[in-house]
Amino acid sequence: MQISSKVQIVSEKIIRTLSGLLASRSVATPLRVCSIGCGTGELDRVWLSKLQDQFPDFTVEYVGVDIDDTVCKAAEDNVGSLDFVTSKIYCQDIQEGLVDEVVKFDFFLSISSFYFIKTPDKVLDMCRKLTSPEGKTMSIYDNVHCKILLWVISPCNIDAHGVVKMHVT
């Protein structure tokens, strides 16, 4: 499959963001990922596969959330067919929260989806509550001037009112 330069860059940024965490933990503990607005999961499939190339012993517990039921089935197929991944897709509005998820996540990822969410502070607050102490929230989106903007948001930088201090890397 031909991988576009955007997907390539996004994958490299994600792997760089997660590599410290993976290097310092036991492979017995799966990496817990939540993809907000996962779409068809095609992009997630690419970066997850690249992550596995570099960290072959790790397994991933993937939760995808998307409001559009036409893409959820494709996400189940695209991500669920990876043999190192166990997946669950919620076809719902992320603003309703993840009521069935009690185990914390290592990584919340939003690729081109925060743009559509009416209450981003509420969603970020949910991320903060459901992120493991060493976990990260990352939002990636396009910008007409810089081709890709990447925000890595440390959950501890989100205050009680949902105001976020962001690091651009």
Ligand SMILES: C[S@@+](CC[C@H](N)C(=O)[O-])C[C@H]1O[C@@H](n2cnc3c(N)ncnc32)[C@H](O)[C@@H]1O
């Ligand atoms: C531009 S697409 C990006 C899809 C995927 N992340 C990717 O990069 O290929 C944005 C996705 O966000 C989803 N979305 C928009 N608002 C949402 C919401 N409130 N809750 C969950 N998903 C939402 C849309 O249905 C769409 O699939």
